[in-house]
Amino acid sequence: MTDTSWETLSNQAVAAAGVVYFLALIAHLVEWSAISAKKRVAVEALVGAGGPETTADLPAEQHQRGAFFARLGVLLTGIAAACHLVALVARGLAADPDRVPWGNMYEFTLSGTFVVTAAYLLLLRRFRLGWMAPLVVGFVVVCLMVAVIWLYEPVAPLTEALNSYWLVIHVISAILATGAFTLAGIASIVYLVKARKPEVTTGWLGRVPSLDVLDRVAYRIHAFAFPVWTFAVLITGPIWAHEAWASYWNWDPKEVWAFITWVVYAGYLHARATAGWKGRNAAILALVGLATLWFNFIGINYFSSSTQHGYAAPALVSPDLSASAESPVNR
Amino acid sequence: MTRPGQLPDISDDAAVGERSEAPGGRRSGELTARELLRWAWRQLTSMRTALVLLLLLALASVPGSVIPQSGVDSLGVSQWQDDHPKLTPVYERLGLFDVYSSPWFAAIYLLLMVSLVGCILPRLAVYWRAMCAQPPAAPRNLTRLPDSASYLTDEAPEVVLARARGILRGHRLRDGERADAVSAERGHLREAGNLLFHLSLIIVLVGFAMGSMLGYKGGVIVVVGKDYGFTNTLNQYDDFDPGSLFRADDLDPFTFNIADFNVEWLMDGPRQGMARGFESTLDYCQKCDGTDDRTYDLKVNHPLDIGGTEVFLIGHGYAPVITIRDGEGNIAYSGPTVFLPENQTFFSFGVVKAPTAKPQQIGLDGVFYPTFILDDRGNPATLMGQANNPLISMLVHTGDLNLDAGPQSVYYLDKSKTQQVMTPGEREKPLRLDLSLGESATLPDGLGTVSFDGVERWNKLQISQSPGKRIALAGVVLALLGLLGSLFIRPRRVWVRARRTDDGTLVEVAALDRSGGGDTAAVVTELVAALRGPDDTKDQP
Numbered sequence A: 001m002t003d004t005s006w007e008t009l010s011n012q013a014v015a016a017a018g019v020v021y022f023l024a025l026i027a028h029l030v031e032w033s034a035i036s037a038k039k040r041v042a043v044e045a046l047v048g049a050g051g052p053e054t055t056a057d058l059p060a061e062q063h064q065r066g067a068f069f070a071r072l073g074v075l076l077t078g079i080a081a082a083c084h085l086v087a088l089v090a091r092g093l094a095a096d097p098d099r100v101p102w103g104n105m106y107e108f109t110l111s112g113t114f115v116v117t118a119a120y121l122l123l124l125r126r127f128r129l130g131w132m133a134p135l136v137v138g139f140v141v142v143c144l145m146v147a148v149i150w151l152y153e154p155v156a157p158l159t160e161a162l163n164s165y166w167l168v169i170h171v172i173s174a175i176l177a178t179g180a181f182t183l184a185g186i187a188s189i190v191y192l193v194k195a196r197k198p199e200v201t202t203g204w205l206g207r208v209p210s211l212d213v214l215d216r217v218a219y220r221i222h223a224f225a226f227p228v229w230t231f232a233v234l235i236t237g238p239i240w241a242h243e244a245w246a247s248y249w250n251w252d253p254k255e256v257w258a259f260i261t262w263v264v265y266a267g268y269l270h271a272r273a274t275a276g277w278k279g280r281n282a283a284i285l286a287l288v289g290l291a292t293l294w295f296n297f298i299g300i301n302y303f304s305s306s307t308q309h310g311y312a313a314p315a316l317v318s319p320d321l322s323a324s325a326e327s328p329v330n331r
Numbered sequence B: 001m002t003r004p005g006q007l008p009d010i011s012d013d014a015a016v017g018e019r020s021e022a023p024g025g026r027r028s029g030e031l032t033a034r035e036l037l038r039w040a041w042r043q044l045t046s047m048r049t050a051l052v053l054l055l056l057l058a059l060a061s062v063p064g065s066v067i068p069q070s071g072v073d074s075l076g077v078s079q080w081q082d083d084h085p086k087l088t089p090v091y092e093r094l095g096l097f098d099v100y101s102s103p104w105f106a107a108i109y110l111l112l113m114v115s116l117v118g119c120i121l122p123r124l125a126v127y128w129r130a131m132c133a134q135p136p137a138a139p140r141n142l143t144r145l146p147d148s149a150s151y152l153t154d155e156a157p158e159v160v161l162a163r164a165r166g167i168l169r170g171h172r173l174r175d176g177e178r179a180d181a182v183s184a185e186r187g188h189l190r191e192a193g194n195l196l197f198h199l200s201l202i203i204v205l206v207g208f209a210m211g212s213m214l215g216y217k218g219g220v221i222v223v224v225g226k227d228y229g230f231t232n233t234l235n236q237y238d239d240f241d242p243g244s245l246f247r248a249d250d251l252d253p254f255t256f257n258i259a260d261f262n263v264e265w266l267m268d269g270p271r272q273g274m275a276r277g278f279e280s281t282l283d284y285c286q287k288c289d290g291t292d293d294r295t296y297d298l299k300v301n302h303p304l305d306i307g308g309t310e311v312f313l314i315g316h317g318y319a320p321v322i323t324i325r326d327g328e329g330n331i332a333y334s335g336p337t338v339f340l341p342e343n344q345t346f347f348s349f350g351v352v353k354a355p356t357a358k359p360q361q362i363g364l365d366g367v368f369y370p371t372f373i374l375d376d377r378g379n380p381a382t383l384m385g386q387a388n389n390p391l392i393s394m395l396v397h398t399g400d401l402n403l404d405a406g407p408q409s410v411y412y413l414d415k416s417k418t419q420q421v422m423t424p425g426e427r428e429k430p431l432r433l434d435l436s437l438g439e440s441a442t443l444p445d446g447l448g449t450v451s452f453d454g455v456e457r458w459n460k461l462q463i464s465q466s467p468g469k470r471i472a473l474a475g476v477v478l479a480l481l482g483l484l485g486s487l488f489i490r491p492r493r494v495w496v497r498a499r500r501t502d503d504g505t506l507v508e509v510a511a512l513d514r515s516g517g518g519d520t521a522a523v524v525t526e527l528v529a530a531l532r533g534p535d536d537t538k539d540q541p
């Protein structure tokens, strides 16, 4: 296959993934409405019979419908994720020479959202994340739309400085951590929403696990993401920076914000062990961390011109004009 | 006397010295300096302070990403300062152009480190004692613990307990225990991981501090060719940024020149005309007595290490060879002139100064097109970065170049005492010299001639020493290992008690997780299932 046809394949796979994710989202929404209908029936039954009632006694049909759509949703998400993966691989093969698919923001978004989905699918059983499905899938659909509409860029080779295997490791781990932090952040958001009305047992909130479980799931995923982020930002990042720019830590805005994210998440882990900060405040801190993470990825490119990490504009490895212009030497 | 842990009340402005020397003994509620210190220490080393300091550190890092920093973007700093003349002195006083080496930033992280040491040392002691001690004995009432279970069985208590010991083999068991219970513990290494993580942060800081105090970073532009080169002495650098403790005689002696330079140009695709890769061949020596001449292929991401000093290739550009003959026919200037690229097409800007020209000094400023074309609308442009059809386009100034006024950048022409040379016959139109390779032009009014004789290439090299980088790296790696231990090892205590009752043997199982991340309910369920085996059917009470 030629590079152009790889690129076309990638674009088509993204479109297909978007559509299937959307179908998965609909399946999960139907599932939820079926379940809330079930709950409503349950409440009515309770009032009518005047006796204790459990979900096990619900109309079997309702129950089955919910479960069917849940399974359908997961299946569709799996298919969409496969398309998503094809899109990523094709994107890498479309470049000459073949390369990792994260040369710009479009590709980074594509990879980041894939990690969110993959992490969700992998952890689905283990942490019983079924309740998260519509949120995760909805998030991914929106991100993919943003990527295709606003961030799209044609395939281009990496600039020289981006061409390093340390960079590959660095970005893989950064994307992995970003996906995991995002997933964990969704759990923290739901925690905060639920914390306002912990007793609710109907509707959406009723379906969500208890506060304890939410807190623990959020912590577990954060606890996975934090070391990965540490590895990305404080080990591989500096090693690469050292090779490319002669100094392993330059305090350029992208690095500063990666550091801020790291410190805030360290704060989150601390908060979980500090009296008076457990629970709500810790969850808020986690979301602050997530905000700094996404700001670093999206916002900083528009805020600051001096970052050397060119995602917004392909990096030009040019002489440091500023330093030379200051030079007082008159040769 | 305040007891440890009790908050003494102190008035805000109580000076420590005064208090302790207060005559006539102490009134109640009064503090000695020692108590105050101890109280302050306890505050500083509390988890809450650590958390607040961490958040402060994050907050304090923000301004440096919004305001240009002199270490990162000095051009940005001077532009910003030109745009904000009022704010500049205030910002300067606050150190906002150099946030990360400002005293207030240092204050935060140093406090954090002190807090960390104060927090970690006592924990080390506690940890040591816990390592030596036995797992704690089973609490009297196991079923009161949040995660516990119990069941009845016909087996003898001894049999159950023996099986429990077998199942809990990976744990540390309390020995010499009263006969009716097994106490087990595991995951001690979590605490060790936590300690390792925090201590390693100090190592990282030390390594980092060594780099920024003892190291330096300098940049130099070197023209490609055997006739040019670089010797590692201070006056050869274009810019030099030493750490506060760096001394010029710490510079390693070496000399190099760039024997060859190659660029790979993209001939198609969306980045057509731009450089993909570039590579220099560097001839270098340290003693330079003919015994240690060596060659290295210098590339981006592929630095050269010369005895602890590293040389990086970070950019390149063109240096048109320009000659100016003055009105008397003498060569007033000749040689490759470094032009700075403005963008990826290597459309570049440069300045030529000929202060010895007679009758008048001559200065040129203008641009360089590597592959000159006229675009669709007839505007000059460059097709690509490769020098296929090089052209310089210069404006001419004469008069006093003001070089006596002090050091001047080579990329800047001081026009305060010069006049621009106009096109002969057209007084309103500045004279522009558009010269292709090999062409020359005669200046009006007997000023002289300018010729464009050739195109050389230059490399921008960054040369630096960063001592302590291995220490810092080792520190982060250790920190990561510690972190993994700290986050993934679940410290857990498990107890099993079995005793005879009228209905049979009552077995109680309980587990406690001190990390807050574990699922102890599952642990209990699994343990019960394992203890009962597949064929024990007696119900839970």
Ligand code: HEM
Binding pocket: A263, A265, A266, A269, A270, A272, A273, B044, B045, B046, B047, B048, B050, B054, B112, B113, B115, B116, B117, B119, B120, B194, B198, B201, B483, B486, B487, B515
């Ligand atoms: C440089 C600043 C610091 C950073 C980046 C940092 C980071 C962290 C991280 C990431 C954790 C989570 C690991 C775990 O859960 O075991 C942690 C735990 C902990 N930190 Fe820090 N820390 C810092 C300073 C401090 C200070 C000053 C103290 C003492 C007041 C402290 C005390 C603790 C304690 C006691 C834990 C264990 C909490 C637990 O049992 O879960 N840390 N720290």
